[in-house]
Amino acid sequence: MRTLHVVAHPEATHHVEKVVGGxxxxxxxxxxxxxxxSIARELRARIPGGAEVELFSSDLLRTLRTADEVAGLFGVEPMADRRLREKSYGEAGGKPQEWLDRRFVPPPPVGERMDHDEGVAGAETKGACARRVYAAMDEILERPCEHQIIVTHGGSLTFVVASWIRMPIESAGYASFRAPSGSITTLREDDFFHNRQVVGLGDTRHLESARTD
Structure with missing residues (x-):
């Protein structure tokens, strides 16, 4: 039995400043x-003591800081991987969200969606983001580990899940698995049929303690 625990990093400064993350x-x-x-404590409660655990994280500060809390409770070192980053928004990164909103060109309902030009200089296409996340996931899943924790971002989490269920990249142009900041998504593969399940998407119940502490 393999279980992936996919964490969408919690509130970061770009959220409250209303600037573009990426x-x-x-x-x-x-x-x-x-x-x-709270995320680290919840994961520690879910994963049995003595179980083999690996921890992967996007290499950006907000994900690494989240991973550090998890690492402290499990006694493992996070493996930073830039391929788990959020989609790059090019020159819009760090600018007010309304700046991007005025310039953003949404993808067409049909036709080319993955390599669609969103109208912002230097922005990564959805396809480029998907391909690097899929590549990272291929390497993670080659490792025979019972529990793997992945700390990533809300947008790139879609491609983590799409890769897990082996959705073809060209079909992932229509996929959107929404998971709130600070949530945990649980993915599981059984040892008999080797079916891959999405057991829970975007669970935030553990955050109640963070709000009251």
Whole structure:
């Protein structure tokens, strides 16, 4: 039995400042740090003691800070991988969200969606983002580990899940698996049929303690 625990990092400064995230290297807010503690505790409660655990993270500050809380409870080192980053928004990164909203060109309902030009200089296409996340997931899943924790971003989480269920990349242009900040998504593969399940998407129940602490 293999279980993936996919964490969408909690509240970061770009959320409260209402600026574009992407590769803009924002940090967790104090509320985000408290949520990261709750995430780590929840994962520790879910994963049996003595189980083999690996921890992977996007290499941006907000995900690494989240991963550090998890690492402290499991006694493992996070493996940073830039391929698990959020989609890059090019020159829009760090600018006000309304700046991007005025310039953003949405993809067509049919036709070319994965390599669609969104109208922002230097922005990564959805296809480029998907291909690097899929490549990272291929390497993660080659490792025979019972419990793997992946700390990533809300947007790139879609491609983590799409890769897990072996959705062809060209079909992933229509996929959207929405998971709130600070949530845990649980993916599981059984040892008999080797079916891959999405057991829970975007669970935030553990964040109640962070709000009351």
């Amino acid at each position: 590769w803009h290297d924002s940090r967790l807010t104090p509320a985000g740090v408290r949520a990261a503690v």
